Each structure stands twice: as structure tokens, then as C-alpha cells.
Amino acid sequence: MASQIRLKLLPSARCLFDEPIRVKVAGLKSRQVVTMRARSTDDKGVVFSSAATYRADESGEVDLNRDPSLRGSYVGIEPMGLLWSMTADTLHKRLQKTNALNPYVVKFSVHEEEGEGRMLAEATNERLLMGDGVSRVPIKEGNIRGVLFTPPGRGPFPAVLDLYTFGGGLSEKRASMLASRGFLVLTVALYGHDDLPKNVKEIHLDYLEEAVEFLKKQAKVSGKGVGVISLSKSGDLALSVASYLAGVEATVWINGCSANVALPLYYKKRQIHSALMYDVKKIIPTESGAIITKYAVNNPLAEENKGSLIPIECAKGHFLFVAAEDDLNWDSKAYLDEMVARLKHHGKENFDSVSYPGAGHYLEPPYGPYCPSSFHGVVGKPVRWGGKPKSHAAAEVHLWKKIQDFFRIHLSWDAAHTKAKL
Template identity: 35%
Template sequence: MTEKTTRIPVREGRLRGTLFIPEGEGPFPGVIDLFGTAGGLIEFRAAQLASRGIASLSLAYFGFEDLPREMNEIDLAYFEEGVDYLHSYPKVTFPYKDQKNKMKQIATKPRTTVKKSGVGAIGSSKGADLVCSMAAYLPKVKAVVSINGIAVNSWCPMKYKDLVIPGLAFRVEKAKFLGPDLISSYEMSDDSEDFPETHIPLHKSNAEFLFICSKDDANWKTVIETERAVARMKANGKTNYELIIYDGAGHLVEPCYAPFSSATFHKMGNCNLFYGGNVKDHSAAQVDSWRRIIELFKRVL
């Protein structure tokens, strides 16, 4: 977090998170930031996005304060509240007093500075699947970065209004022990082709997607499942996506120059999970992907 970035704890209604606002008057591109099954509130990426001129709201959705302790069900309306909160924040949207004044301001500003209507979303692992769902069902989401997700609804059911999408199951009995205290979860998930009801209808979204996948991801079958999701988009005539696959990278693709971790302790599984990758290729992937992420959000938002 840079010295003049503003950090704002968010406790609005049921929202639990932290908003990071860059230095200056704005308006700034706005992005929702989500992580995966580790739970809690993880702020480092949102802070770093803010240091690059992007207002970022890191949202917790379980395992934090008074939120559910476990991820048993996802309510997409919660994330919609986060989108609405960020979209209406004064330094993210133009402070128009009325529609006539809005059109006047647009007409007098250079084309490149006109703020588009919407926010972005970035997610890793399960968070990546969530931002895909947000793009499919929430029209204000205009740019999405999915980092090593599987582009289907996984783990648990997700509801939105009258809709319920079941979760692609993970089978504990399929965990592979690589050592006395190290587990690979690569084979644990069911094959989504056998459960099409779990597919997220990405073809319904007009957002721009950047799918970042690691070929040596030892946690999820991210390349296989994401390639299938992109194929479904293509079959529906969609071209609003880019898929980047990094050789030698593991599951935890984070902002550039973050330390390489081939395994970490996972709170939900109460074990050490193996994530794959090697230090050189993984680190190079983090540098390249971070550049692409910043470019996408600044171009679209």
C-alpha cells in the first residue's frame, strides 16, 4: 500500500471488506477483489491495485467477523451489493448532478477520459469462479480477470433471486498424499462435463474476460476446465475473452514479485496443499499477468 492510498474499512449492511482509494480526485476505475476457499479478508492485491490508480474493494464472503464461518452456500446478491457500493462511490463514478449536466461533461472531455458505466472484478481460485458468475448475472460488471479458476460453480450451491446453480462436487477421498503432511487436490473435483448444470453461462455476459491459467497448476484442473468454458463461449458466438496459459506456473499466481510458494497451509482443509509450478516460470508469469491485468482494467473501465 503506497503512502497516500486511502484504506477504508467497509461495514455497510452485510458487506464486510476493505476499500482502497488511490491518491487524487478521480474518478478511478473500480474493481471488486476476491480470493478463494481460504476465507477471511485478504487485502494485499487490492492495495497494490490502488497503488496503480485503480480503486479496489476487497470483499470477504465467509470466515470473517459475523459472516458465515464456512462456505456452504453462495448468495450472489451479496456480491451485487458490493458492486453497487463500489459503482456508486464518489471517486469511482462521475459526480453528475443530472443527466443534462452529464452529457455536457462528456461532450467537453477528451474521449479517453470518459468513465464507462461499470466496474471490474478479479478473483483467484474459487474467487475466479465467483467473478465469472458476477459477470454472467450482474450487468454492471464490465471487465473480469479469472486467475486459475475452473469457470463453473464449484464447491457449494450458488443462489441469485429465484435461481440456484448447484456446486461441482469435490471428493475428499480423491485427495493424493505426496508426503506425510502434503496433499494434492488436483483429482478431487468431478468432471464438469458430467454436470452441465454447474456451468456458468458466460456467453450471456458482455464483459471482457481475461482468463489466466497455469499449466502446472497442481490444485485444480484449471486449464482443462477453462478451455472448455472458452469453447462454450465461442460456440455461442462470443469473442470477448483472452486466455493466457503459462508453462511452469503453479496455482497461486499473485502480483509481480510476490514470493513463489509451491505449497501452503490451507485453513479449510486443515492441511498443507501442493500448488505446483517452479520458481522461475511462476515468477515470470506473475510479472506478465500483472501487466495484463492493469492494462485490461484501465482500458475497459
């Protein structure tokens, strides 16, 4: 009977967002074929869902760590496949988790394969963006608008400035998860949040310098300088922070550009970089309505664009360059290769790099739904991000550990200090 069928989430139905879980079903008939489903709703009300068909073993059990999906949102043995293969019920939507206080709730269920697909059992997975004891403090000090996340314990902790991506408003997910792993993190908005302007025509490095100095002054920060983590357009801002500002020891650049893109950059009331622009004639439309912008960005190495190129050879800290090889937003791998060659030319060895075949633009903390396309704040239209779901998901798992290891090495992090507990 259905009441005897049990859907288990192990080791616990409550975990951090970046932690894997084991999904098991018991009490089925021997060799019974069932459909496993996952469903969630993000902070904007968009519904994400996935489904995969499994065959129980002789004892009536399904174990996603052991058994292959026969068909559905993915095939083969994919223990976390129901999470990363979820797709939105509306075109061009990306999972929005804007406030770290709200957990990411996923409903898992098992259904009969035949007929109406009657539900046999269900379980709820509460995936927390903040570990127990992590503090979240909104910051409105001087020009800074953001949120500060501090791990539990006395510290000192390595400090990280999270620029996330260049979009209106504020994203807390990555910052809160890094704090849950022992980093003191400030995530800042560049525009469109609180009393910041809705749109900007230029960027001022002074704002980011103020954020770096704010981080350094925090009582629980270790004294070795700060780290910076970025994604997309904020990648070039992170390069500028590392190249021009003091006390930046470690910079993670994810799928950015090697030049200052879209908006001129100012520092101390003068322009230090012109803006590398797009050629709209090179934008490729697709049937879905999302465009491909990969080939539209002008060449930063062309003589007329040299004023946008960021002098990373002047940086004193270390870099981790990360590129997705199937990035359709722009050619991140080409920018990575150019920066590596430039640093080597200057006799520099202060960098590590990694690139991921089959991964797309939005490399985020693992186990969220893969996003094929969504609205692009700078372009003003939906954009294809590239990548294949399975390869992209694997890249996110690998990268998330690499980022933490990189910061721990270069920000002199003591692993004995804290490990956030639920």
C-alpha cells in the first residue's frame, strides 16, 4: 500500500544549499517503475521542476546514488540530478534567492508511472543559505549599500568582498554560503538597491575602495588583506580592484572580461578606463527569443580599445581565473588565455586558472537549477548563457571547492577556527 512507501532524504531533510543529499525510496514492489519529481518556487514566484523515471531493485528500493534514471530530465546515475535539472515554468527565468534568511525549499515526490501518476510518497528538503550562527547585517554606511555576513565564533576570519554580478539590486546567496563556510563576506550593490540610483552611466572605483576599507576594519577580520569574488561584468571590476587598490590579496574572476566593459571607470574623480563596447550587428537572435552576444563584444586588444584594458600585471595579490568554455555571453576562455599570457609575459606567477568544457556563463554555488537563458541587465533582453546542464552542474561542484581552497590559502585561513553547523 502507498502508506508503506517511504521517501527518505539522507542524512537529513535540512541541509545547506551547497550540500548533497541522498534520495532513497523504500516499500515499492519488486522492480516497480516509478517517476521521481522535484519542485520548488523561488522568491519571485517562478516554479521550477524536474522528473526522472527509475526502476526499483528486487527489494523494492530506489537509491539515486546507485540507480540510473531511465528517462526524463536526465538519464544515468546522477545523485543530485533532480536538483540541477529543474527547469522554470516560464521562459528565460533564473532562480532568484535574493534574501539569505529564506531557505530554498524543494518538494521531492515519488509517483506511479502508469495512469494518472498518483503520488505515493513525498518529502521536503529545506536547503539553507545560512548556517546556524551566521549573522546577517544590512549595511548602510557612507556610500556602501549591502549586507555583511559573519560566521559564528571569535575569528579572526578571512574577509571577502562579493561583487556577484553587475545587476540591479543585491544578491545574497553566494555571500551567505561563503559565510557558512567560515568567511566574513560583504556583498554590495552597485545600483538599483535602497537609495542607490536605478541606472548608472559610469562606475566609480572609490565606492569599491570604500567597501574594501570597511571590510578591513571589521573586528573579526584576519589581518592579511581581503579577497574579491566576481562573476560576469563584475569580473572586470574585480580586476580593477586588484590592480589599483591596496590590501587585495586574492581575486576570483569568473567568466568576466579582461577589459573594462560597458561603462567608463572613474577613480579619484578622473576616468581611468574607457568602456569596451558591443557591436549590435554581431548579436545572434534565436528562436526562443533569447539572443547570443558572444561575438558582439569588441576586441579589447585592438589599438582603439587599449584604454579599456585593465593592467592586472600591476596587481600584488593572487588571481584565480575561471572560464566556462561554452559561455555564450562572451568569450571568457579567450579573455582568460589573454590574461594568463600577459602575466607570464611580465614574469608573473601570481595566478591559477581553470576552464570547464560544457559549462555556461552563470557558474554559481552548486545544486541550483541550471539556467539556459535569462534577462541581461546591460543588454536589456533575454540572453542565452550556454552550457549543457550535466557538465555545468559538475563544474559548479568542482569550482565551489576550488574557490574556498584558493581563499583559504591566500587569505591565511585557519580551518580550525570555524565550520558552520546546522
